[in-house]
Amino acid sequence: MAFFIKVAMVGMARTVADAILMIECHRTKGPSRWLCGPAYPGLDVDPATATLKGLRIGYSRDLGYVKVARDVQEVTDMAIDQLRALGAEVVEVDPRFANPIEAFEALWFAGAACILSPIDGKKQVLDPGFLRGVERGLAITLAEFQEAEAVRFALSALMAKFHENYDLLVTPTMPVAPFAVGRDKPDESFRSWVDWMPFTYPFNLT
Template identity: 40%
Template sequence: MLVEAGELVSGYRSGAVSPVEATQTALDAIERYDEQVNAFVLVDAEGALAAAKESEARWHSGEPLGPGDGVPTSIKDALWTKGWPTLRGSTMIDEAGPWSEDAPAVARLRETGAVIVGKTTTPEYSWKGVTDSHKYGATGNPWNPSKTPGGSSGGSATAVALGMGTWSVGTDGGGSVRIPAAFTGTVALKPTYGLIPLFPPSAFGTLSHAGPMTRTVRDAAALLDIITGFDARDWSSMPTPTTSFLDGIDDGVADLRIAFSSDLDFVDNDPEVEELVRAAVGVLAAAGAEVTEIDPGFTDPIDAFNVLWWSGAAKVLEAYTVDDRVDPGLRRVAAIGSAYSASDFLDATAARMELGLLMGRFHRKYDVLLTPTLPITAFPIGQDVPDGSESPDWTSWTPYTYPFNLTQQPALSVPCGFTKAGLPVGLQIVGARHADALTLRVGRAYEAATDWHQRTPTLEAR
C-alpha cells in the first residue's frame, strides 16, 4: 500500500501511526526483498529503530524537528554519511575512513529528524546508467529482478519502489535519478543545479546534481523542501528557498504552454514507449494545457557530454593504481578521457553554453518540454547497454537525460504506464532553470489524473 510522507507525518501528529511502526515496515521490506534485488550496501536496523523511537517521543511531546521527522529514508552510497563509510561501489576506497562529516543533503535530513535506514547501491563512482559493481554485485529491477533498474541511483529507485523507505536521495550526472525512475515506475527530480548543495564536489564537475527519489511527485516536493538550502561548503550553492515546493503544486496546467517532442529529432523509440508517452501528453492536454508538438531544435550533444564525462572518469582514477579491481568500462572511458586536451574540454563547454542559450530562449515560449525519459525499457541485468547495441557506451541509450545535465535545467521523471511485458515507462518533464516548482506542478497534474504511481511491484518474498 502506498503511503506518502505527508500521510505518515499526519499520522504521527494524530498518534494514529508511529515512526517506529513506519521504520519497522521499511526494515521488514528490506528483510523480505533485498536478497532478490540487492538494493542496499548497508542497513542499520538498530540505529534506525533508535532514531524512530526518539522521533516518536518528539511527536508525543508536540516538538518534532521538522516536516521529515520520522520519515524512513535511504541515501545513495555516493553521498557522505557521518559514521558510515561511503565507498561509491569501489574496491579502492579505504573503508576505515575517517567518516566524520555528512553531505549537505544528509545533514539537512538529520536536522529534520528523518530516520536514515541505510545506504543504497551505485556502480563504481556512479559512472554509468546501470547499477552493478565489483564491490557489491548487480542490483535488480523490482518489477523483474533479471532486468536492470538502471542507474546510477538504481539501488535508491529499487528501495523506494519496494517500500524499503519512503524517500531516498540519489545523484544525477547524466540521468542517474531519472533513468532508474523510468525503469522502476518511480518518481525522481534532477533539480536546477545548485539548488541541492553537494560536498565533497564531484569529479564530474557541474554536470552532477543530487535529487529526491520517491513514489509520488508530492513526496519529491516535500523531500526537496528539506534537502535544499545554502551550504558554504559548495561554492555553487544557491540561496535557501523562501517558499515551499508544495505551494501551488495542485494548481493544474490549464494556464500552461507545454511543448512535446517525441524524439528530439534524433532518437528512435521503442513503439510501446512512444505510444505510452503520447498518451501521457494527451492527459495533460485534456487537463487544459496548451500542447504543441515541436522539437527544441538542437542536435545530439553526446560528443560534448562524453568529453566532459570521460574527463571526469579520468580524474576519478587519477589517484589510484588502476587494475582489474576497477570496472572495465570505467577503465576504458577513463583512458579516453585522459587523452583529451584543455582545448577539447573548452570546446565541449562552449557547446554546452550554446545548448543552454537555445533552451533558455525555448522556454520563453514554452513553460515545460515533455519527452520520454528513455527510449527503451529495462534490459537484462549485468549489461551496460541493451542487447544488439552498436555502442558500448551507456550514453548511447540515454539520449533524453544527459542534455539537461549540460544545461542544468530541472527535469522530472514520472511513471506513465507499463509495456505488455509489465515493465515501466517514464515521462520526462523539463523546465526552465529555476522553474523547479512549475516542473513539479506539471508532474503532479499528470499524477493526479492517472494511477500509475499507485502500482507496486508484486515481487514475492523468499
C-alpha cells in the same frame, strides 16, 4: 516563469510527491549551489484538485534525432494526454539542437578520470564499462575539453531561449524499455551506455 525539469529518479523516489520534494531540495539556492535551477511555482499533486492550467508545454517525441521504441512512445503519448486533461497547453515542438553526445562524453569522461585519479592503483574494482570511460577521459585534450564547454554553453543559451516560450519540455526519459541486468547497453546497435540515455545527457549539460 520558464523552467524545465528532466526527472530520471528511478530508485530515488517512489511517488510524484517524493520526486517533487527531491527537486525542491536540489533547486534550493545557497553559496555552494550556483548551478541550481530557478524557482518554480508549487505543484499540487492531489488528483482531486491538481491542475496544469496556464502551463505551456513543449512536447518533443524524439528531440529530432532519437529512435524511440514503439511501446515507450505509446506510454509517453498517454502521459501527454493526461497533461492536456489537467489543463496544460501542449505543443509538439523540437528544441532543434544537434545531438551533443560528443561534448557530453568529453566533459563526463574527463571529469570521471579526474575524480578517480586518487585510486589509480585500484581501477580493477571498477565496473568494466565505467573503466573504459575513465580511460577515454585520460586521453581527452584541453582543446577538446574547451570545445565541449563551448557546445555546452551554446546549448544552455538555446534552451534558455526555448523556455521563453514554453514552461516545460516533455520527452520520453529513455528510448527503450529496461533490458537485462549486467549489460551496459540493450544491444549492439548502441555504441556505448551513453547512447541509450539520449533524453537525459543534453540536460545534464544544461
